[in-house]
Amino acid sequence: MIRMNVRRGRVRSTLLAAALLGSAAPALLPASQAAAVPLGRVCLFQDQQGANGAGHVAWSIRDPKNSRHWIWGATESINNATKIDAGRPNGSWIQGGTWTQMRGEARGKKPIDLHTYDYYRCINTAGGNLAAAQKTYEHIKGNGYALLNNNCLTKALEIFRSYSPALTSARLPSGQFKSPNYYFTTSLNKARGWEKARVY
Structure with missing residues (x-):
């Protein structure tokens, strides 16, 4: 009473x-x-042994209007080239579907391969713009490749930034001249809001 x-x-x-x-x-x-407020999410996937031990990354973004739908991809340099001119294929690819399809547990999509990638870590965003991210993907797949400053990591970060402008440098530091392994562990450990790495 x-x-x-x-x-x-x-x-x-x-x-x-x-x-x-x-x-x-x-x-x-x-x-x-309050629970229905759109929620975006981006994830970065680490292949520790990629690029002769410097590491390699893939990326994924979630549809804020449909939490079951993801878009994912990577840039995998062709024939281990360290430089590819703009306009030539640079090994970038993209897919869309469920998290299960992304992991290759359901057929029909090119996955972020469970046998290749070791860890992943994610950050939530207040929302997300899939159309902007896809437009950025169309740009990066044709803008060449350079080992130190236009690679799998920098291209993934470009997609993340276009998806959510809230991913400022405090949450998403520059990947220029950083190895993917260094960025995944050291840079993201210092950045705000990123979850701890999980086994993929």
Whole structure:
């Protein structure tokens, strides 16, 4: 009985405060609506042995309007080339489907191969723009390849930034002149908001 009176008193106080503040008070969303706010997510996948031990990465982004749908891909240099001119195929590819399809547990899609990649780590975003990310992919698949500054890592980061402008340098540091393994462990350990690496 005391708890109910206290609760009623708190509700009255909250309503009174809201009435006094008028439109200056922010509207609170019911829990059901708050849970429905679109949520984006990006993940980076690490192949520790790739590029002769410097590492290799693949990427994925989640559709904020459909949490079951993902887009994923990678840039895999052709014939271990360290430089590919713009306009030539640079080994970039893209797929879309479920997380299970991305892992290759369901057929029909080119996966981020469980036998190749060792770890992954993700970060949530307030939303995401799949169309912008796909447009960036179309650009990067034709802009060549350079081992140190236009590679699997820098291309993945470009896609992430176009998907969510909230991924500023504090959350998504530059990958220029960094090996994928160094970036995946050291750079992302220092960045804000990234989850710890998980075994893939």
